[in-house]
Amino acid sequence: DCGPNVTMCRKIVQEVYYQDEWNVRYIRQCAPSGEIGEDEGRVCKERTGTYRIKMKYCHCGNQHGCNSASNVQLPLVMLLLPVLAAVKSQLSNLL
Secondary structure (H helix, E strand, C coil): CCCCCCEEEEEEEEEEEEEEEEEEEEEEEEEECCCCCCCCCCCCCCEEECCEEEEEEEEECCCCCCCCCCCCCEEEEEHHHHHHHHHHHHHHHHC
């Protein structure tokens, strides 16, 4: 959530070509100024720099979900599998 005086959200997608592959970083910020892109901010402005750097700037209105990240959810069983494997290994060593 952005503060009460901030009316926009900003997402920056930075792509850098390094060691024969593209590395991507996402930066999300509250934006006190900017221009909301087409389709409610889903269309970004693209800039290409020197040394194999690409940037995308997206601004959207400060409404719920306009600048969200995907939420990855794993079942509890998947989170417990490494713990159960470690416990089993320790029990095998004791016996």
